[in-house]
């Protein structure tokens with residue numbers, strides 16, 4: 726009963742470490758898909774435009790303090806508040822390129838010591854992406870990139886724990902792309918992977934849900 730037949734749509738999710746280049750690549754991908762005649766939108770989590778998103782944003786910029794469980798649930802709530810719009814967009818044939826999703830929620834919160842399964846629980850029932858792409862970069866290399874160090878989680882030791890958690894979450898269906906290649910090479914690989922996925926989703930595919 727939960728399965729809804731999809732028409733022209735796909736959801737592609739980018740978890741990853743900070744500064745791996747996902748924001749740059751996600752917007753390039755949307756332009757690429759549009760150039761291929763596809764309807765596509767760029768989404769990102771946290772979505773800082775909502776009232777929940779603003780609470781998350783002040784936490785990340787260290788202007789407010791919150792208990793680790795509380796901020797985890799806020800990140801999850803921020804995805805739930807967008808869930809029905811996400812489903813509507815997909816049903817009407819728009820592909821969504823999503824910069825971070827539930828995987829980041831679990832990888833970052835459990836790096837603080839929260840129980841892994843507890844972190845997954847509030848994500849249960851959110852839409853499962855058609856494709857997850859992991860932009861692979863070491864915490865050390867990421868730290869050498871522009872703008873690193875401004876927000877709460879931008880510390881190498883913490884990012885190492887996050888990287889280990891992504892290894893636990895990662896399954897064989899994830900596509901892993903080396904994020905240390907030149908930006909244009911990463912872009913080219915992503916275009917191929919993503920266009921393939923978008924095309925296969927056009928054949929019609931039922932929705933599935935995390936974490937099943």
Ligand code: Z5A
Nearest residue numbers: 743744745746747748749770771800830833870871878908
């Ligand atoms: N978080 C969480 O705890 N729980 C959750 O549920 C979610 C998130 C969803 C904010 O996320 C924090 O929230 C994040 C996880 C946590 N914390 N951390 N760390 P965010 O996504 O809003 O912010 P971010 O991870 O800090 O992303 P970012 O700063 O936007 O970085 P990016 O998207 O990975 O990279 P970029 O902006 O595209 O590029 C960074 C720089 O590298 C820039 O100067 C580029 O020109 C350069 N770059 C990009 N690609 C390359 C290549 N290939 N070579 C060389 N240089 C490059």
